[in-house]
Amino acid sequence: MAHKAVVIAIVNQKGGVAKTTTSISLGHGLALEGKRTLLIDFDPQGNLTVYLGLRQEPCIYDWLTYRLTPAGAGKNMTVDHMRQWIRMSNRENLFVFPGINGPKMLKII
Numbered sequence: 001m002a003h004k005a006v007v008i009a010i011v012n013q014k015g016g017v018a019k020t021t022t023s024i025s026l027g028h029g030l031a032l033e034g035k036r037t038l039l040i041d042f043d044p045q046g047n048l049t050v051y052l053g054l055r056q057e058p059c060i061y062d063w064l065t066y067r068l069t070p071a072g073a074g075k076n077m078t079v080d081h082m083r084q085w086i087r088m089s090n091r092e093n094l095f096v097f098p099g100i101n102g103p104k105m106l107k108i109i
């Protein structure tokens with residue numbers, strides 16, 4: 001039976017209002033309930049990735065710009081392409097698409 005994915009975006013323009021804390025806590029809670037959860041770190045500081053102790057590269061920036069690279073030129077993005085950037089979090093059911101801190105991300109946001 002096909003499972004429906006639910007997308008939850010945690011967004012607020014104001015700084016320091018617990019976006020990252022909520023993302024990690026909610027993601028971890030869902031994973032503990034047995035739901036396969038993918039945390040996608042669109043934070044231009046890549047804080048979620050750092051908080052989870054993961055290295056930041058390769059990251060979401062590489063996915064967003066894949067078609068501009070020689071390897072990805074002219075290719076359509078497929079689920080398999082996306083999978084190469086998704087990382088295990090070392091916690092059951094919890095996966096991470098890392099983000100990065102710095103000018104690379106700010107350039108495309």
Ligand SMILES: Nc1ncnc2c1ncn2[C@@H]1O[C@H](COP(=O)(O)OP(=O)(O)OP(=O)(O)O)[C@@H](O)[C@H]1O
Pocket residue numbers: 014015016017018019020021022043047
């Ligand atoms: N429920 C809470 N009670 C007390 N402190 C909290 C709570 N949630 C988060 N904090 C603290 O508030 C601060 C800001 O949280 P967090 O980094 O998650 O915010 P943010 O919105 O992601 O910030 P930024 O805009 O800088 O990315 C952190 O020091 C965090 O530990």
Ligand SMILES: [Mg+2]
Pocket residue numbers: 019020021043047048
């Ligand atoms: Mg944050």
